[in-house]
Amino acid sequence: MSSSGGVITPEASTVYLISEAHSYLKAAALRAVAQLGVADHLGDDPRPVEELAEATGTDADFLHRVIRLLATIDVFRQEEDGRISLTPLGQGLRTDSRYSARWGVVMSTMHTHWSSAFELGDGLRTGKAPFPALFGEQYFDYVAGNPEAAAEFHGGMGSFSGAARRLALDEYSFPEAGTVVDVGGGTGGFLRDILLENPGLRGVLFDQAHVLPGETPRDIASERWTEVAGDFFEEVPADGDLYVLSYITHDWSDEECVRILRNCRKAMAPGARIAVFDAVVEPGNEPDDAKLLDLVMMMLVSGRERTAAEFGRIFDQAGLRLARILPAQGPLSVVEAVAV
Ligand SMILES: C[S@@+](CC[C@H](N)C(=O)[O-])C[C@H]1O[C@@H](n2cnc3c(N)ncnc32)[C@H](O)[C@@H]1O
Known part of the structure; x- marks a missing residue:
């Protein structure tokens, strides 16, 4: 939506802005399916969500609702019979795709990023990155000292920048x-x-x-x-x-x-x-x-x-x-x- 040059009602503006504020949930949904490797269980043929849930150790109802959201950004597709397929765009989430986005998505949404994003308003007030105050050290020192964060960061950076x-x-x-x-x-x-x-x-x-x-x-x-x-x-x-x-x-x-x-x-x-x-x-x-x-x-x-x-x-x-x-x-x- 763009308001430049057009008229937008106050109620439409409010609905639009709150919808934009909810867009973090798309990132959360992408993170969840990337972590769980959902795309790896979808080949050329669509599959019922129950089968996918069993293969990924997830709850079928929750998984269906996350996939339904991600279908709105063309990652998955719900077929008319309810089965799920992977779109050409969604293929990038498969671990075996060239330059797979899977670990890049996980890195872009790792806890260091979420927590710091939550404090962005403080950052604006101080003019300083929120991360060091939150985690007690500089970003690369933190990554160096935390093997789990290091694996997420360096693994993801490789796929992201690749x-x-x-x-x-x-x-x-x-x-x-x-x-x-x-x-x-x-x-x-x-x-x-x-x-x-x-x-x-x-x-x-x-x-x-x-x-x-x-x-x-x-x-x-x-x-x-x-x-x-x-x-x-x-x-x-x-x-x-x-x-x-x-x-x-x-x-x-x-x-x-x-x-x-x-x-x-x-x-x-x-x-x-x-x-x-x-x-x-x-x-x-x-x-x-x-x-x-x-x-x-x-x-x-x-x-x-x-x-x-x-x-x-x-x-x-x-x-x-x-x-x-x-x-x-x-x-x-x-x-x-x-x-x-
Ligand atoms: C954002 S990553 C980029 C990695 C790689 N060039 C790429 O494009 O995927 C930044 C890199 O700088 C390295 N780095 C950070 N501080 C450094 C330092 N003082 N001396 C050498 N390398 C450092 C990190 O270990 C990390 O690999």
């Missing part, structure tokens, strides 16, 4: 040879994709020790894969030809980003580039995933999603120059910088 990056990867031309350093590369899914598609490149996966997988992916020759543990606020591995930062800058304040980027600048081989894979906030009032992700950053950490001008400013302060922005097909753009 699909978005796939769209962005098609836009970006990697160098044909040399070393790509994935700064804060997590468990290495992105670096693996880059190396598979660019056989002349070697890769360095750089992250905190407890995050690194500790083994070369089976489909990558071991001499092309190095893991380095460290802290990107101290230094990053030297002599890379391309420094990739995927979903990194949005986690940190401008000052913190400048420290990370300066360390990349110091480490870069002559002629090297930096490719930031992150959302870019566009002007205007259109729906924009970047504006949703920006609130996640506001709730949990000191970071933010940035406009092109804001990226330009943090690069300048780190001795870099914004070279170009490859526009996003999905939520991620590629923002490229070079040494000044």
